[in-house]
Amino acid sequence: MNRNFSKSLWVYHFTASSCMGCNTSIVDAVEAEGVLEKYGIVFVDSIRHADCILVTGIINFRNLAKLKVLCNQISKPFYIIALGNCSLNGGVFNDSYNNSGSLDKHMLTDVAISGCPPKPAMILMGLLELEKKIKIKKIIKRKRIITRVKKL
Amino acid sequence: MTALEYLLFPGFIFIVTASFLVSWIDMKITAFLEDRNSRSLLQHLFDVIKLTRKEIVVPRDASIVLFLISPVLSFCTLIAVCMILVRAVMFGEGFLGDIFVVFYLMLLPSIAVVLGGVSSFNPLSYVGAVKNMNRIIFYELPLVMAINIVIIKTGGMIGVQHIIKWQLENKVVMGSVSGIIAFFIFVICMQAKMAQIPFNIFEKEFDIAKGANMEYSGGLLCLFMMSRWVLLLITPLFASIMFLGGINSITGITKYFIVFIIMGIVKKTYFMGENNVKTASLRNPLLVISLIGVLLAIIGL
Numbered sequence: 001m002n003r004n005f006s007k008s009l010w011v012y013h014f015t016a017s018s019c020m021g022c023n024t025s026i027v028d029a030v031e032a033e034g035v036l037e038k039y040g041i042v043f044v045d046s047i048r049h050a051d052c053i054l055v056t057g058i059i060n061f062r063n064l065a066k067l068k069v070l071c072n073q074i075s076k077p078f079y080i081i082a083l084g085n086c087s088l089n090g091g092v093f094n095d096s097y098n099n100s101g102s103l104d105k106h107m108l109t110d111v112a113i114s115g116c117p118p119k120p121a122m123i124l125m126g127l128l129e130l131e132k133k134i135k136i137k138k139i140i141k142r143k144r145i146i147t148r149v150k151k152l
Numbered sequence: 153m154t155a156l157e158y159l160l161f162p163g164f165i166f167i168v169t170a171s172f173l174v175s176w177i178d179m180k181i182t183a184f185l186e187d188r189n190s191r192s193l194l195q196h197l198f199d200v201i202k203l204t205r206k207e208i209v210v211p212r213d214a215s216i217v218l219f220l221i222s223p224v225l226s227f228c229t230l231i232a233v234c235m236i237l238v239r240a241v242m243f244g245e246g247f248l249g250d251i252f253v254v255f256y257l258m259l260l261p262s263i264a265v266v267l268g269g270v271s272s273f274n275p276l277s278y279v280g281a282v283k284n285m286n287r288i289i290f291y292e293l294p295l296v297m298a299i300n301i302v303i304i305k306t307g308g309m310i311g312v313q314h315i316i317k318w319q320l321e322n323k324v325v326m327g328s329v330s331g332i333i334a335f336f337i338f339v340i341c342m343q344a345k346m347a348q349i350p351f352n353i354f355e356k357e358f359d360i361a362k363g364a365n366m367e368y369s370g371g372l373l374c375l376f377m378m379s380r381w382v383l384l385l386i387t388p389l390f391a392s393i394m395f396l397g398g399i400n401s402i403t404g405i406t407k408y409f410i411v412f413i414i415m416g417i418v419k420k421t422y423f424m425g426e427n428n429v430k431t432a433s434l435r436n437p438l439l440v441i442s443l444i445g446v447l448l449a450i451i452g453l
Contacts, residue, residue, distance in 0.1 A: 005202050005205075007194075007195070007198040007202075008195065008198040008199045008202045033187075033188040033189055034183060034186075034188035034189035034190060035189055037188075037189060037190065037191055038189040038190070038191065038192070040191065040192075040195055040198060040199075044362075045362050045366075046362050046365075046366045046367075048209055048366065048367055048368060048369040048373070049362070049368075049369060049373060051202075051206075073209070074209075075206045075207045075208070075209050075369035075370055076206070076207045077206070077207075
């Protein structure tokens, strides 16, 4: 059953105070002749549809709260990917007064993709790495079938 | 009908499998025209199994009954429509006036999307639902006119199997001027019904993030997706029954795929031309053309 999860990964992109370098790389990866689509990876617009959150940029105190809200809103089970040096260790904004630290410090990150900005091929490799990881893991169990949460 | 027929042929499993196949072919055509890779044949199956295993999240303020019922309504009505059409084509079975039942049932999925959007109590879903209602008002009247033309041309036949029989005995509706006009209107209206480009404004990605379906997740989202694939299966089938005399033989199946490819190319042509066509501006010309078609059909052209 994990095979279905690993073959169909729907990604929600969360931009946390990014310089947009990573975002440009993501656009390049998506536009690369439908390679992502071939592996069942789709970028979705609503957090409810997503299986994993792709985080770019440094995590400051304001958007850390928003990221936690998103993690509450998403349909479980879900995964988190840190993309770019900023979400890994602060990158060029490491000394900023508003930097709350790496993403790994706040929540469990499944895959980290380094680079400033990471190449489109690296993004594809990272997403495929997550698919591989999901496949190896034990069968995922959801906690409940229906849950009621706050509106978006 | 036995339980086996409901389950296997022409029931649930046949329809779902055929819709997977048809939507995969549609994706292949789109990918070919855009010169890029497309999804694998089993991708729909992976998506469906994954979504059914995911949690269903319901917003706290949502009307839970409407929220849960709308996708089920959407999917079940389309399965019913498909069964009526397949039985009429394969076995020549049906009942008097089933064309009106088909027409009525095909309206319900669009209404279900509106209900789902309104019941989810989200501002963006509201906007999506209103835009979707706008879309319904746009295409329903010309579609009725197109079906009227077929009924007039076949001498007042109101059963699907009777329309097929009449066309096999006489000539196909597409063989006349009014028939061609009706087919043209039907194709455009069906593009709107299937929410294809440029009529997908109610779920524009960057504006309102999937619109009415925004709050849906897990199995409920899966039902909405599957109803869209089933609609993709039904539309060319309905068109080939109404205008080309059914798909009884091997040549009939070619008719189905010709209509299917025409609809795919029309979709991509719109996209290449202009992305943001105002659907409201298309309504009046379509109505005028359809009225001309009805008049021509009454004259006998």
